[in-house]
Amino acid sequence: MNYQYWHPKMETLPRPELEAWQLARLKDMITYALRTPFYKERLTRVGIRGAEDIKSLDDIKRIPFTTKHDLREAFPYGMLSVPLEDVIRLHASSGTTGTPTTIYFNRQDIGRWSGFVARCIYGTGCNRTDVFQNMISYGLFTGGLGFHAGGEEIGMLVIPSGSGNTTRQFKLMQDFGTTVVHATPSFLLHVESRMKEEGVSRDSISLKRAFAGAEPYSEDTRRRIEELLHIDVYNSYGLSEMSGPGVAFECQAKNGLHLWEDGYIAEIVDPETLEPVPEGEIGELVLTILCREATPILRYRTRDLSGFYPDPCPCGRTHRRLRRITGRTDDMLIINGVNLFPSQIEEVIMGIREVGNNYLIVVEKDGSLDRLTVKTEVGPDIFMDDARPLNALREKIRKTLQALITINPRVELHESGSLPVSEGKAKRVQDNRSKDV
Ligand code: ADP
Ligand code: ZN
Numbered sequence: 001m002n003y004q005y006w007h008p009k010m011e012t013l014p015r016p017e018l019e020a021w022q023l024a025r026l027k028d029m030i031t032y033a034l035r036t037p038f039y040k041e042r043l044t045r046v047g048i049r050g051a052e053d054i055k056s057l058d059d060i061k062r063i064p065f066t067t068k069h070d071l072r073e074a075f076p077y078g079m080l081s082v083p084l085e086d087v088i089r090l091h092a093s094s095g096t097t098g099t100p101t102t103i104y105f106n107r108q109d110i111g112r113w114s115g116f117v118a119r120c121i122y123g124t125g126c127n128r129t130d131v132f133q134n135m136i137s138y139g140l141f142t143g144g145l146g147f148h149a150g151g152e153e154i155g156m157l158v159i160p161s162g163s164g165n166t167t168r169q170f171k172l173m174q175d176f177g178t179t180v181v182h183a184t185p186s187f188l189l190h191v192e193s194r195m196k197e198e199g200v201s202r203d204s205i206s207l208k209r210a211f212a213g214a215e216p217y218s219e220d221t222r223r224r225i226e227e228l229l230h231i232d233v234y235n236s237y238g239l240s241e242m243s244g245p246g247v248a249f250e251c252q253a254k255n256g257l258h259l260w261e262d263g264y265i266a267e268i269v270d271p272e273t274l275e276p277v278p279e280g281e282i283g284e285l286v287l288t289i290l291c292r293e294a295t296p297i298l299r300y301r302t303r304d305l306s307g308f309y310p311d312p313c314p315c316g317r318t319h320r321r322l323r324r325i326t327g328r329t330d331d332m333l334i335i336n337g338v339n340l341f342p343s344q345i346e347e348v349i350m351g352i353r354e355v356g357n358n359y360l361i362v363v364e365k366d367g368s369l370d371r372l373t374v375k376t377e378v379g380p381d382i383f384m385d386d387a388r389p390l391n392a393l394r395e396k397i398r399k400t401l402q403a404l405i406t407i408n409p410r411v412e413l414h415e416s417g418s419l420p421v422s423e424g425k426a427k428r429v430q431d432n433r434s435k436d437v
Contacts, residue, residue, distance in 0.1 A: 001252055003315040006122035006154070007115070010262050011317045018318060019057055021262050025290035026060065027051035032081040033296040038074045039081075042066075060265060060288065065274065065299045071101035071241065080104050082294045092140040093240040094214075094425060100140070103240060104294040110149070112291040113243045116263050117150025120249035123258075123315075124209055124234045128155030131176050131206075135183040135191075136214070137163045137424055142244020143214055147182045150246065156180075163187060164423040166194040173205045180209040182236070185217040185225060186426035189357035192228045193416055196380060202230060211236045213245065215425045216327045218347040224357075237325060241300050242289050248322050256309045256321030263291040266320070267299070268307055271329050282307040284329055285322070303328040333363060333429065335370045335407055342429050344405050345374060352400065354379050354393050358419045363431045370433065372409040374401065377416045384415050 005011045013021065030051045033039035042064050047053065054060075071079065080087070088107050092100040105113070126132070132151040138144030138160060151158040161172050163183070169191065172178065183191070188210055195202075207229060212222070213236030222233045237257050238245040247264055248257035259266050265288040268277050277283035285302045289295075305328065309321045326343040333340045342361055349355050356377030364371050376397065382389055394411045402408050420427075 001314075003252060004122060004125065004127075005317070006119040011119065011123075011319065013262065013318055015318055018261055022265055022290065023054070023057050025262075026057070026265065026288065027054050028293075029288070029290060029296040029298065030054055032293050033298055035081040036074075036079050036296070038070065038078045039296070039298065057265070060267070060299065063288075063298050065286065065301050066297055067301050068098070068101060068241075068303075071297075072099050075099075076102060079295050079297065081296055082106055087294055089145075090140075091142045091145075091240055091244060094141055101241060103243065103292070103297075105243075105292065106294045109243075109292045109294050112263070113146065113246055114149035114153045116243075116246035116260055116291065117146055118153040119150075119260065120236065120246055121147075121150050121156075121211070122154055123249065123251045123317075124211070124232070125252055126154065126156060126180055126209065130154075130156045130179045131159065132156040133159040133161050133169070133172055133176075133178040133181045135161055135163055135169055135181050135187060141424070142238065142240045143182070146238070146244040146246060147211070166191055167198060170195065170198065170200045170205070173207065174200075177206045179206050180211070181207065182211040184214050184425060185212040185221055185233075186215065186358070186422070186428075188212055188225050188229070188233070189221070190421050192225065193357045193377075197417065207231050209234065211249075213237055216325055216331075216343050216346075218326075218343060218350055219324065220347055220350040224350055228357075235324060237304075237322065239287075239302060239304070241297055241302075242287050243292055247287070251313065251315045251317060253313055253315050256313065256323060258313065258317050258319045259322050261319045264289055266308075266322075271301075271303075271305075277307070280307060280310045282323070285325075303330055305329060331429075333361075333372075333431070335363065335372050338407060340405060340407060345401065346428070348400050348404050349374065349376055349397060352393075352397060354382055354389075355397065356380075356414075356416045358417075358421065359428065360419050361429045363429070363433055365433050372407060373412060374409045375412040375414055375419060377414050377419055380416060384413075 086106045087104045089105045136143040209232045234250045238247040248259040267286040268283040271284040285304045304325045306322045327341045356379045359376040362373040397411045
């Protein structure tokens with residue numbers, strides 16, 4: 001394969017040079033951080049009074065972790081490190097797990113961020129001849145404007161369609177010959193179902209690729225989207241605390257997400273002990289941003305679970321690859337004492353061909369026990385009024401879940417298009433247990 005780099009020098013920088021770059025940038029970040037009330041207090045407490053107190057990359061371990069709670073405490077301006085008149089934009093997290101947090105950008109920060117996103121997009125084989133429909137929310141959420149700027153930097157024609165409204169999305173695709181889209185994986189599945197229902201033929205659109213991210217999804221879901229829509233799907237990872245998209249992205253080898261180590265320092269720690277896990281193992285991803293002056297965030301506990309692939313990527317990039325993020329530490333469900341991640345359920349059901357494109361996990365109290373119900377839509381070749389195949393499918397889902405993740409859920413089948421669809425991040429789990437007590 002002919003791999004293409006947007007920034008050939010930085011993307012293939014030999015590791016020793018990459019690390020020297022990281023150290024220099026980390027020192028800069030310390031200088032900026034010390035200008036914020038929050039980090040001034042945190043860093044001086046551990047004896048870091050200036051950039052000169054950081055002598056090697058290993059010194060990062062002296063810096064205390066930053067948590068989402070800290071960011072909320074510092075709201076609104078406690079983490080701002082430049083005068084307000086130098087700030088040109090703010091963004092906020094989606095608030096999936098609570099109050100949103102805010103980050104600020106100066107002009108250079110916005111430029112660097114677009115550069116990283118452009119790198120991600122270009123690395124999937126796109127170029128300025130592509131027509132890019134950005135089917136994700138614009139606004140405070142970083143996914144809209146972040147991808148928009150990256151696409152423009154490459155010189156693609158960017159259509160700021162935003163999320164939702166599939167009929168209009170199809171029309172835009174047909175009218176302008178869209179070749180690449182960005183969306184959540186759940187919205188892409190929804191688009192595919194709607195395409196059938198609205199009678200939009202695959203031949204009437206020119207789609208070749210999609211960037212899918214903002215929420216966890218399994219390899220089976222990726223394959224399903226690729227096969228149903230006849231496109232290549234690339235995994236995109238980012239979080240607003242680290243500026244949003246552009247943190248880690250798959251290249252054309254599609255095996256792990258290159259984390260841009262000239263922009264971010266990554267550590268993988270045991271979420272309980274906060275000690276580094278052995279090389280290659282899974283743990284909580286901790287990130288330090290190196291490419292944003294206005295809100296330097298150091299050793300941020302993302303709560304996302306991942307690990308690094310130990311071997312180099314065939315594409316030649318020297319930046320390490322993250323494994324697909326399976327979920328957050330706080331997504332974990334405890335069902336009758338068994339620990340379970342929603343992604344484990346997703347992996348099973350999306351691998352079953354007869355299952356449709358949407359599902360929902362419901363947890364309730366049943367006396368003193370927990371009861372788990374998996375609701376899935378059925379695929380287009382199964383009819384809701386024909387009991388035999390429905391029963392067989394229900395049994396198949398139940399047995400596969402039981403065999404692979406030792407839970408025995410109730411399985412409910414629903415007609416295609418009948419389960420709720422969210423325009424942003426999908427809400428896959430409805431935990432009603434606290435309401436019952
Ligand atoms: P919030 O934390 O409120 O959801 P963000 O919009 O900043 O706000 O979302 C970032 C989070 O989304 C990440 O920390 C991660 O949990 C999830 N996420 C983003 N991209 C991916 C991806 N490709 N795979 C899995 N999870 C992802
Ligand atoms: Zn690669």
